[in-house]
Amino acid sequence: MCALQSVRAQREYFVSTLAGGTAEKYESLLDYLLSWDILNWEEYEHVTVLGQPLAKLVRELLDIIACKGEKGCGLFLKALHKIDEEPHDEGLQKQTPKEFSESKYLQSERPRVIRIIHQHIDDILHFLLEKDYVSKFEVDMIKLPVFSPAQKARRLLDLLRVKGNDSARCLLAFIQQLEQGIPQVPYACLRYQKKLKTTISAQSQFLSTYDGTENICLENIYTNSILEISKSTKMSDNIQDSQNPLDLTDIFNADGLINKNADTVLILGDAGSGKSTLLQKIHHLWAEGNAFHKFAFIFPFSCRRLGCVVKPVSLMSLLFEYCCWPDQLQEEIFQFILANPNQVLLTFDGFDEFKFAFTDDKKHCSPTDLNSIDSIVFNLLQGNLMKDSIKVLTSRPDAVTAIMRTYIQKEIHLKGFSEEGIELFMKKHHTNPDTSRTIIDCVKANSSLHGLCHIPVFCWIVSKCHEELIRSSCSHLQTITDTYVLALQHFLRHASPTENITENVLEKKKPSINHLGKLALNGLCHGLYVFSHDQVVEAQLNKEDLSLGFLVPSKNFSTHGTLSSQHYEFLHITFQCLFAALYIAMSDDVEVCSLKYLFRWSRIPKQNSSSGILSFMCAQPFLQKANKKIFKRIKVQNLQITANFVSGLFSERLYNLLVKSWQSQKLSRKQDTIKKCLSKAIHKHFKSIPPAVQGEIKSMHAMPEFIWLIKCINEMQNVQLSRKAVKNLNVDHLKLTYCRIGPAECTALANVLKHLKNPTGLQLDDNSIGDIGLEQLIPCLHICKALYLRNNSITDKGICKLLDQALHWENFQKIALFNNQLTDECMDSFAQLLRHKQNFLALRLGNNFITGVGAQRLAEGLRENQSIQYLGLWGNKVGDVGSQAIAEALQHNRSLIWLSLEENQLNDDDVTLLAEALKKNSSLKVLKLSNNLIGKNGVSALTNTLQHNATVKSIWLKGTNLTPEEMQIYTVSDHRLLLQ
Incomplete structure (x- = not known):
């Protein structure tokens, strides 16, 4: 039987089927007939008259279909079959086909469009109303309660047909967002989302330089750093593709999950590695609508600022008071946030600067009850509050405890710049190509400085002080302390531009350095990184001290209001540690005997409490009564940076500068004490090495603290001390895996290990050495008989430099380089090695x-x-x-x-x-x-x-x-x- 005969023969069956229930089946049939152009709009309107009996409309439709001939009847039967099938939609095309206008495309995809939008019809109507594509009256007519959601969707499409292509294009854009998983915010929350995005965009648009003297557009200056999934969470042979490095969007994907039930992403990086800037980039991309669309709201927080919150808070007050306050409908917006936690991202920058120790003892689950700020934050991280919302936490590695790691979903390490990143950073900071090229050449000519510049804060210092660097050809910069003292002198001269360039600015600015140093040290001892105006005054800092540019208005507090409400912070935590080190070196109030606490090998850090915040400025009694214990109160990660600077200040070159500048009575004794402390600490570690098991070689597995001591020794740049440090190291194999060794640490290791007497195996698996670090290691590898460099992001460029030198190393017999980024390009160098080294x-x-x-x-x-x-x-x-x-x-x-x-x-x-x-x-x-x-x-x-x-x-x-x-x-x- 042909289709036309079938339609005529089964007419009564079709009437009873289509008119026997609700109108949904009939209207769905019309959707297909309209989309396939079986019905024109005049015919469609004729069979959809409101108030007419459904059976009458079906009979009129069958009359029209019978007039369409065999093809029309065939498509009618096909449409009947389609409405009884389970729909399998693949979504709309991302772009409207060229042969269709937007309005025509909406009609051709009508059944699919209705299935997509009927559950979001209220949001769509509000969206179109905001865009002025529909009127308030039209919205009210569509939203009449007599219509089902699907009927409302049909009436909207019927309305947009006469509105033209612009309105259709707007609806298609909304549908694309739905299909991409972009959350649709209720109309009540749209205004707040817009305000939040505007606020965050303004806050993140410019990157403030560390000295606060200029604002640079983030888009123009941002340079990608290396991101790596934590090596400890990866299977040994199942690593991320090294040739496809992570980008910001990978932070939120499913790769490298530690705990699927947790929802906190941890981003770890050393001081100055660019953690805050990375978060700023995420915030800006979201606020501008360029990425991270799955989040309806992002709430950024600074742990520095949260550490200053004294009054009890609730989750609601935390989100609104300390981020962005809704102008209206606060309760309705908050309820949406609670009901849709998967659409919310909370970021906490600088957890290592949060003065409270993490604990999971106190449970708090109420979003409205008041509690202390630490309890609210810790319960957010645990998932007791806002479960399924994503939390991103940045921190230095040492601040994250084992207990806290049980609540971490994913761990990512921020490794700083690659070699290409260093060059790109310099080019972005200096638009004059001649200047940028000169700086890059200068940095590359000094291998130690090149090793430091993978850390963004060092790149900034080098960029800031480029004139001094070029003038001196970078020859005197060998250590971290050298670089920071260069920055110190640069700022001091900048504050007094009329002074002679050869004048000793450290001597002239001694009072200011003393004031800043006292503030810095006492802040570290009490876990303070933000200082109120009253605290600055109590520390005897004056306008001249502030004008130097080291203590700047805090970015985490509003700069508006009275002077007494102003808050200050050092340019960076490393500068606070530098000034603390300067005070330790220059002040006779710091006893020589207290220096041994800087280099304690084994020490359990004590968490700072908030009890000393209000009266922490009793500096003189504090130093006199508790001098020997002051360093015990500093967080480990800050104490180690401070100890590095103290060691560097007593290097021969800088020690002579200190003597000329300050004539402290205790400088000489302090220098001798530091040498003794470092030597004693490193030897104590060697003595802890257990004897070799019978039949096995004697090996030592060093801990990260060992690397810190080696860095301190390197900062002193004392050959005799370096020799003495490894004099009694009698091992066949030195294991330094998972020690967070980067290029800067490689420089320190090489300067010390090159004094080893006997050939030793060196195992450096699972670190962040890279090509730059590998180059730094070369001075010590002549004594190395075996070198293990698994998982270290090494490329052909780096390994070829090493192999060129290895041809001349008599002791060198083994190398392991699996899980790196080596290609065919370096195989000629390996072949050359095998030809020339017949002991390999x-x-x-x-x-x-x-x-x-x-x-x-x-x-x-x-x-x-x-x-x-x-x-x-x-x-x-x-x-x-x-x-x-x-x-x-x-x-x-x-x-x-x-x-x-x-x-x-x-x-x-x-x-x-x-x-x-x-x-x-x-x-x-x-x-x-x-x-x-x-x-x-x-x-x-x-x-x-x-x-x-x-x-x-x-x-x-x-x-x-x-x-x-x-x-x-x-x-x-x-x-x-x-x-x-």
């Missing part, structure tokens, strides 16, 4: 990006080397070409005993070539070929080879394409085939 024993290059081309180059060196015993190339893409080259090299090599080619896309033909090579090789004992594309033919070839080779002890073949029966047969045939 082990090369491990697993999980890199080496293809057959690189394997060919490496095989050329392997062919000519007769000492290497271990070669690891697992997890690369060696393939056919590479395996063939390695097979040929095996026929000539007589030293290799262990070879790994697992996960390299090898097939049966590749394995057959390797099997043939083994017939001519008499040294290889272990061959690892698991997780390739090996089938029966490849395993058969290996089985045949084993009948003629007694040297091979095992061939690893897990993850083959064999059936269980075949695996059993081959396992029985030769026990050396490890198939399971």
Whole structure:
């Protein structure tokens, strides 16, 4: 029966079916007929007259359809079938097809559009009303309670048809936001969202320089830093793709989750690594509507400011009073926030500067009840408040306790700038290409300074003081303290521009430095980083002291109002530590005997309480009565920075400057004491090394505090002290894994470890060394017999520099570089190493990006080397070409005993070539070929080879394409085939 006959024959059935229930089925049918152009608008209006009986409208529709002929009736039957199906919508196209106008496209997608928008009709109407595409009267008519949500959606589409393409385009944009998961804020909250975005945009639009002297547009100056998922949370062989680094949006994806039930993302970075700027970038992107659309609201908080909150607060007052206050409907907005926590992001910047120790003892679940600020913050982080909202927390690593980590969903490390990032930063800060090029060349010419500049705050100092650097060619800058003292002198001269450039500004500004130093030290002792106007006055700081630019108005407090309401902070926490160190060095009030507390090896940090805030400025009695204990009260991370600066100030060059500037009676004794303390602390650590287990080499697994002591020793730039530090270090293997070692730490390690007497293995896995750090290590690697650099973001550029030098290192015999960013480009250098070093024993290059081309180059060196015993190339893409080259090299090599080619896309033909090579090789004992594309033919070839080779002890073949029966047969045939 044809379609036309079917429509006529089943007329009464169609009437009873379509008119027997609600109008929804009938109207859904009309949606399809209208979208397929079976009905024109005049016909559609004729069969949708309000108030007419539904049966009458269905009969009139059937009359119209019967006049459409066979095609029209066929599509009518198809539409009937469609409305009974479960819809499987894929969403609308991102762009309107060229052959359609926006209005026509809405009509062609009418059924799908109605299914998408009917649940959001109120929000859409308010949105269109705000945009002036519909009137208040039209909205009221559509929202009449007699209409269902789907009917309201149809009436809206009918209305927009006559409004033109602009209104249709606006609706399509709204639908796109729905499909992208962008939260739709109720009309009552839209005004608040707009105000919040405006506020955050204004706050984040400009990047204030550390000295507060200029505001630079964030978009023009922001430079991406390296982000890494915490290495401790990654499986050893399942790392993020090093060639696709993380960006800001990856902070919120599902990669690297530690605890799926938690909702706090932790961003860790050392002081000056750019944590605050990163959050500012996130805030600005959201406020401008350029990213992070899934968040309806973002609430940014500074832990410095929250630490100053004394009165009890509730969750509601925290969000509104300390971020952005709604002009109206506060309760309604707050209820939406509570009901939709997954649409809310809260950021807490600088948790290491929050003066309260994290605890999960006190539970607080009420969003409206008052409590202390620390209780509200801690319960937010735990999820007792606003569960399922995302919290982003920035901190220095040492401030995060084991208890707190149990509430962390994801941990990300901010590593500072790459080498390219350093150059980009300089170019953005200096638009004159000649100036930026000169600064970059100057930095690269000084390897120590280059190592420091991966930290953004050092880049800023170098950029700020570029004239002094260029004048001196950077030659005198070797340490962190050197760099900060340069900044100190720059600011002091800037405050007195008429002074002679050769004049000793430290001597002239001694009173100001003393005042600032006393304030800085007492602030550290009491966990204070923001100072009220009264506290500044009590510390005897005057206008001249403030004019130097080191103590600036706090960005976290309003600058409006009276002078007495003003708050101040140091440019950066590192500058507060610098001035504390200057006070320790210059003031005779600080006893010599108290310095030993700066370098305590084992010490449990005591959390600062708020009890001393109001009266902390009793500085003189404080220093006199509790001199020996003052350093015990400083947070560990701040004390370590301060100790680094104190050590650096007593380096020979800066010590002479201090003597000329301040003539302190105790300077000489302090210098001697610091040397003794550092020497004693490092030797105490060495003595704690347990004796070697019988049959094993003696090794030492150093802790992060060891790296800190090494940095202090390096800051002193004293060769005798460096020699003395490692004089009694008698180990065969020094393990420094997971010690947060970056380029700056590499510089310090190299300057100390180069004085080792005996060849030592150096294990630096899972750090952040990179190419810059690798270059810093070169001065000490001549004494290194084995070097382990797994998971360190090393590229071809860095490793090639090292290998060029390694050709001349007699002791150098082993290197492990798996899980880095090596490609074929560096394989010539490895081949050169194998050709020239006939005492080289082990090369491990697993999980890199080496293809057959690189394997060919490496095989050329392997062919000519007769000492290497271990070669690891697992997890690369060696393939056919590479395996063939390695097979040929095996026929000539007589030293290799262990070879790994697992996960390299090898097939049966590749394995057959390797099997043939083994017939001519008499040294290889272990061959690892698991997780390739090996089938029966490849395993058969290996089985045949084993009948003629007694040297091979095992061939690893897990993850083959064999059936269980075949695996059993081959396992029985030769026990050396490890198939399971």
